[in-house]
Structures are given as structure tokens and as C-alpha cells.
Amino acid sequence: MSDIPPITCLRSFESVARLGSVTAAAKELHVTHSAISQQIKVLEELLGVTLFVRQGRGLRVSEDGRLYALQIRAALGGIAEATRLVKTQPRTTELVVAVLPSFGLNWLLPRLPRFQQLHPQIGIRLQASLAISNLGQESVDLAIRMGKGDWDAQQQRLLFHDETLVVAAPHFNGGHLPQSTEEILTSPIVFNTESWQPWCQAAGLDIEVPRSGLCSNDSNLVLQAVRLGQGIALERRSLVHDAILRGELVQISPHSAPYPYPYWLVLPNREHVQVHQQLFADWLSAEVEQYLSQLDQSKAQAPG
Numbered sequence: 001m002s003d004i005p006p007i008t009c010l011r012s013f014e015s016v017a018r019l020g021s022v023t024a025a026a027k028e029l030h031v032t033h034s035a036i037s038q039q040i041k042v043l044e045e046l047l048g049v050t051l052f053v054r055q056g057r058g059l060r061v062s063e064d065g066r067l068y069a070l071q072i073r074a075a076l077g078g079i080a081e082a083t084r085l086v087k088t089q090p091r092t093t094e095l096v097v098a099v100l101p102s103f104g105l106n107w108l109l110p111r112l113p114r115f116q117q118l119h120p121q122i123g124i125r126l127q128a129s130l131a132i133s134n135l136g137q138e139s140v141d142l143a144i145r146m147g148k149g150d151w152d153a154q155q156q157r158l159l160f161h162d163e164t165l166v167v168a169a170p171h172f173n174g175g176h177l178p179q180s181t182e183e184i185l186t187s188p189i190v191f192n193t194e195s196w197q198p199w200c201q202a203a204g205l206d207i208e209v210p211r212s213g214l215c216s217n218d219s220n221l222v223l224q225a226v227r228l229g230q231g232i233a234l235e236r237r238s239l240v241h242d243a244i245l246r247g248e249l250v251q252i253s254p255h256s257a258p259y260p261y262p263y264w265l266v267l268p269n270r271e272h273v274q275v276h277q278q279l280f281a282d283w284l285s286a287e288v289e290q291y292l293s294q295l296d297q298s299k300a301q302a303p304g
Contacts, residue, residue, distance in 0.1 A: 005042075013065075172231075
């Protein structure tokens, strides 16, 4: 669009043509008389057309100038209206959330529609990875992590502590699910990287379950294998709670063991948290509170 004259020249020209005075145009645009005269001269040289006829100390718009002024006035009005519309429309902001794949799929993703209903102007981009993102160097607004909460130079807010329990698909072993601890430990097990020893101790057994058969470092793969009926698994409650409520999985033992690493909300260590980060943090805190309340109700209703 190299054939478009400078906007300052067009505004000066339109103002003089409308007001009939360089002095009045300079006052309207808050510039000097000489600035207006110079911008009109530049515009006439660019166009190769005389826009104003000098009459004594005044100016009279030429016929070419009159027609041009009508078109420029409409064009500037369109620009002003477009600017007004874009200013009044809700701003769309992208929030980049780094999250563990297992937690993202099984806990966060089912709850995200509620955040999007509350804040449709905020787009969410989930960055799923087992690696720990450096919020100070990467384009990440916040992260949900599992660990001891000892990450340097970052704000950390405790979300909740987790626990492990044993689950199976309802159709596992033809629907004949193991009942006792011994039956559980002799069933086909899909292993993750966690030790069974804390759960065994909670069940009254001081043993370590030897690894054999299928094993994965990705809880999503472990849980999918369980859904397919390939075995039982020891998994974090946060990853299986919703699936149990939906009837996709069954907790096959009342025993559970505390998980050593809680979940944290981590933000860049800045003096001020941005609005979209704070909105997500507040929503996440409310979701965690609701989730923990559901757990308390479930445990209160459990037999025994």
C-alpha cells in the first residue's frame, strides 16, 4: 500500500477542507500552523494535484480537493469506527499451562470447560510434558507440578496431597474381581514407576511386589491397559477418581497409601501476577476445594 499518503497529511487536509482554515485545523489537531501547511504541501506533491486555491490570506478548496476530501472523510471515519469496535470487543488472551500428561488428561481436562464458560475471552494452551518447564525462560504462564515444592525463583501454591489405590476395569477377569490383598497381589499387574511397598504396608503386609509383565512410565498408558482388562494397577487417586465415578474403573481394595509428592501451582516469580493468571489460579483453587469435598463425601459413604 505504498500509494497511501501519510495519515497525518490526510488528517490535516480533511480538517482544513472541512473548517476552511489552516489556523482552525491546527487548533483542532493540536499542531502548529506551519505543520499543517507543510503536510498539505507534501500531500499536493504526492498527488500532483492542487487541493487548495490561495485567495489572499485564506484558502479555498479546489474542485479536485472537494471530491478528494469527501472520500478521505469517509475513509477516516471508517478507520475511526474500526478502531472503536476493536477497543470495545473483549480481548482474547492465551494462557499457557504446563502440566503433567497424566494429570492434564485425567484431572484438569474434564474440568476446563467450566473455566472456559466463566472466562471465554481467555484461550488455554496446554503444554503437556514430563519435563519441568523453566517459567522464567519459556513462554509458560503457570505450571501444575508434582513434587516437594522446592523450585527456586518461582511462586508455589500447594494444591493438594494425593494417595495411591488399586483399581481394575469392571470386566477384568470376566468380572470376578480380586477381593483379598493376596488375590490382588497374585493378579496380573500393570506397573508404573511407583513402588507398591507403601500400599502393602497400609494393607498390613511388609513386602515389595516384584515387577513383571507390562510396565510404563506414563500413567495414561497404564490406565488404558487397565481399561482394556490387561491387569490391575496402583495409581494416584487424582487420576482415577472421575473414572471411578463414571463406572469405568473400580477400586478393588479399601486400602490406600499417602503419595509422597503433592500437587503445586507454580507461577513465574514476578512482582505482580497478571489478571489472566490470577483468574486461572482462583478457579483452580475452587476446583480443588470441590474435588477434596467430593473425596470426603465418598470416604464417608464407603462401607466399613
